[in-house]
Amino acid sequence: MLPDWPRALGQPLVSGLLKAEPxxxxxxxxxxxxxxxxxEFDWLWIEKCGDNTEYLAKQLARLAGVQPRAVTYSGQKDRHAVTRQWFCVHLPGKHKPEWVVPENETWRILRQGRHRQKLRLGSHRYNRFILRLTALHGDLTDLETRLQSISQGFPNYFGEQRFGHGGGNIEACRQWFAGELSPGRFDRGMYLSAARSLIxxxxxxxxxxxxxxxxxxDGDVFSLRDSGSVFLAEVDADIVSRLTAGDIHPTGPLYGKVGKLGVGAVVAELEEQVYTGFSDLCAGLMKNNLTMERRALRVVPKDLQWQKLEDGSLSLAFSxxxxxFATALVRELINY
Structure with a gap:
């Protein structure tokens, strides 16, 4: 089981449902x-529901008559949701397929085009979310206050989906590191990500x-807002001002071998104490030659909007x- 990590705004006063329907x-x-x-590349803008990204990539490879590795995408998307994302199929020397979606499939092609560039992992900058929270009960007046606070930033937790059902990816990762499991390449990547996310x-x-x-x-490495750029700086009046404005954020570790930029002082001591509690995961991550990266501890949603609907549900839109993870935002708002 995963811990119930603390919230910035304390325990929500409202309960409800997230994803009652996809x-x-x-x-x-x-x-x-x-x-x-x-x-040589066909790009496909696809709406899907009920399928995960990796499954759909394999379906596209089958339709095109190519190996699965010839299909790429920018990011993984939820299975139990309506998602729209780009896929790319490498077709060197091949005629362009008709791309007829088989009957009874839960996905459709919204747009397509030919490109000389390959779609690479992490190419898109943002995700736009539209959520509906249903079956809400409790102190509903608390929602407005929380939404105003969330619009200024919320803890950038990895969502529970990163860890698998009941934290199963962490257990599988530990079995792999202990030599009790031999996962394939895709599962290995998933387990490594889960371990780093837990830390x-x-x-x-x-x-x-x-x-x-x-x-x-003291010793913090900071991240520029909505950017992977990080820098080490002393906490002075300028840093405090930029933190308050949301222009920069403190960062936390994506564990691995120490890179060019490391934390120091108070932050180094705090993080080392956490590593001690995950010695098996840290050892396994080091063995797999991962390099330390930094991730912002806080995220500020773009264009956060909300509306109470006639059926009593709450509609949220943000990027x-x-x-x-959108679920990290929702857990600050309601118990779901």
Whole structure:
């Protein structure tokens, strides 16, 4: 079981349902594409529901008569949701397929084009979410206050889906590291990500408990808002001002071998204490030659809007940087 990591706004006073139906959770990649109309790559803008990204990539490979590795995408998307994302199929020397979606499939092609460039992992910058929270009960007046606070930023936890049902990906990762499991390449990547995410969430939880998740500490590495760029700086008046404005965020570790930029002082001590509790995971991550990366502890949603609907449900619309989880926002708002 996963811990119930602390929230920035305390325990919500309202309970409800998230994803009562797949149509209650819509996510779309924000990614402008200008096709070259030539080249070896077919790009497909696909809406799906009920299928995970990897499954659909294999379906496209089968339709095109190519190996699965010839199909790429920018990011993984939820299975139990309505999602819209780009896929890319490498077709060197092949005629362009008709791309007829088989009957009884739960996906459809909304747009397509030919390009000389390959779609690579992490190419899109944002995801746009439209959510509907249903069966709400409790102190509904608390929602407005929380939404106003969330619009200024919320803890950038990895969502529970990263860890598998009941945290199963973590258990499988430990079995793999102990030599009791031999996963395939895709599963290995999933387990490594889950292990790093667990360590990150634990560091973030500690800094929430210390009320330092949105403040600078001695030795912090900071991240530019909505960017992967990081820098080490002393906490002075300028850093405090930029933190308050949401221009920069403190960061936490995506564990691995120390890279060019490391934390120091108070932050190094705090993170080392967390690593001690995950010695088996840390050892396994090191053995797999991962390099330490940094991830923002806080994320500010773009264009957060909300509306109470006539049936008593709540509609939310917002954008988050790639790799951030809508469920981390929702858990600050309601118990779901």
């Amino acid at each position: 149509k209650d959770f819509v996510v779309e990649e924000v990614f402008d594409v200008e096709f070259s109309n030539d080249g 990150f969430n634990t560091v973030l939880a500690q800094r929430l408990s210390d009320v330092s998740w949105n403040q600078g500490l 988050l940087p790639r790799g951030c």
